[in-house]
Amino acid sequence: MKKLTVLFLLALITFDSNGQIDTISTSNGDVIIQPILHGSLVLSWNDQTVYIDPYGGAEKFAGIKSPSLILITDIHGDHLNQKTLDGLNTERSTFIVPQAVKNKLPDAMKSRSMAIANGQTVVFEDLEILAVPMYNLPETPDSRHTKGRGNGYVLSIGGKRIYISGDTEDIPEMRNLKNIDVAFVCMNLPYTMDVDQAASAVIEFKPTIVYPYHYRGKGGLSDVESFKNQVEAAVSTEVRLRSWYPN
Template identity: 45%
Template sequence: MQTRRSLLMTGAAVAGATLIRPYAAMAESHGEMGGDMFKTQSGEITIHPVSHASFVMETPSGVIYNDPVGGAALYDDYPAPDLIVLTHHHGDHFDPETLQALWNDKVEMIANPTVFEQLPEEMKARTQSVSNGDSITAMGLPIRAIPAYNTTEDRLQYHPQGRDNGYVLSIDGLSVYVAGDTEDIPEMRALTDIDIAFVPFNLPYTMNEEQAASAVTEFAPKVVYPYHYRDSDPELFAKLVADGGSGSEVRIGSFYGTST
């Protein structure tokens, strides 16, 4: 699917996804696509980092927006969403104004119960409320809700256990894990056969680079994007993952401007 952004992006601009470890058979960065392309059974997934925890995935089944915030203008160059995925209610993940601007009566949404209760009735009618451990289908895709929570004592107030979600989406033969806001939890370490993962680290809200890299080494996704890291060090994370020997490729997307 060609987007308006694909007509504007240049090969230099697409350097926003930096290859830290080679996994060339899995994906390529394409200037004409304006994102990282991953081959699926019948097509491709193209990933567009937007900002912080927000990204867009074009898939053979439709267009997925994850935690869209920051104003509708950030999404002007992308195709309209078919599915919006919401992990929890914090303002850097759930922005009612942005959501309202992106909303149409064809889009599907999934949300944890805290977000679901804050939605207007018209949106609730198109949204599935999903709790930790639930398995659902949205946009024709199998999706599992994975717990997302803090474990360190002085961080427990940010994301208590049982409230917020991560998700594993099965997309045309690829398995995509969106961790949401979480620390290095057993449920993350227990994941298997993940092709693409989005893993956060920033203190005090989630975890540090060492915790994140340790978890990634355990569940060994083929490709991992650090996201939601603000002033943390994604290069340190990439080094720690490489040192861990899992074989996971780290890609640093342009969540905070052009990658280096």
Template identity: 50%
Template sequence: MRHCLFVLLCTCGLAACADNNTPAAEATEATTPEEETVSEAVTVHPVYHGSLVLTQGERTIYIDPYGGAERYASFPAPDLVLITHTHPDHLDPATLGAFDLSGATLLAPAAVIEADSIVQAFAERHTLANGETYNWRDVTIEAIPAYNPPPKENFHPEGKFNGYVVDFGDDNQRFYISGDTEGVPAMRELQDIDVAFVAMNLPYTMDVDQAAESVLAFAPREVYPYHYRNQDGSKSDVDAFRKQVTAGNPEIQVQLGNWYPDVE
């Protein structure tokens, strides 16, 4: 049986840095990221936009690190890095290049591995196609299809990019990171997800209604809306998302992390 999730929110300062509309190079102030304890063994650290860190004991996993290395100053160097796709708010060579990657493993779709020479800085690099899995220590990572169906298929073509399920084995905690996708069947058919991170920014991913419908379909124990700043600079209505999910299934806990602490 899956362990119960206990969430303790400890709000800390975050660095002023870039979003989709501000270059990462403008970041100058370093502070400590927001931190949330999710279980006895795994801690979730929301960082910025579509970026987060998972820590388990001495192990540190970066997911789509973006927005300047200052945001990661309080974390150890990564042991594992997951990158979902090639867009610059997910594959950020300037941020990656500031980390010590000499002991890190990279998991990414082929498009990422082929896109930038920064991948050569990793100790190991492994390509994951949709549906493939990789066992890293006792953690199993599965690549979940992440794409836009027509008419928006040019944003994220089917079969090219990944979301991920990160399964922590003995602790039996399963985390789903959507990456940039709409509510495709591979998402809606997920099972036994403890914590999900679901993107909802327009025009590139889902609107609030589609995101809520998709989450209700696979019913994670907890869900964080993330990656919710739109192309025009507005933010998707995460409160409306929470209300829809809660009305549809009150057992799903909706967590509203502050993914844009330095943006009004």
């Protein structure tokens, strides 16, 4: 058993190219969190490997177990990245996506995809996935992210609730979230929200841990240190800064 444990840890080190892996304990095993790039990350839990918005090229996922589940939040190329998907082994993957994303998938992937809308919940193996709104304010027909087109997600894993914001502003639905253990919150202008908006929203819904992610915009990288200082001065939420843009 000890030898198997050592081999497992070595395997984690193999695919932890940026020294960024975190472990979240649950009532049914640990969730391994690995940032990949921008809004892309991998969650590993027991026998499940979940890719979220795979982006940046298949080489970014070298050494990581092929996905059993792929979650995609929106149609934009940094979320639905067909080139990256085509380079991955997704033959046994289930896709959970918004309808707008399913419409754009090639037939082979579309046949293994399930479209869910804001407010809907599905269960994959022992993992519960709730689709939540993500959109820009004010709500306009020509918004970069219109309400209902994309999904944020709340994943319930072994009694822990993990929130993936997708591309959103500090909408009421995010501020009203309850009992979030881990949150991934975006902050890049002009596509989502600024650092102050993101900090204000997090201070309101108070996740136990928050990762600022998706923080590269037209002006460069957002000031995540300012985000961390604002949040940790106001609430007990732990802000974890990780390298989402490795050289």
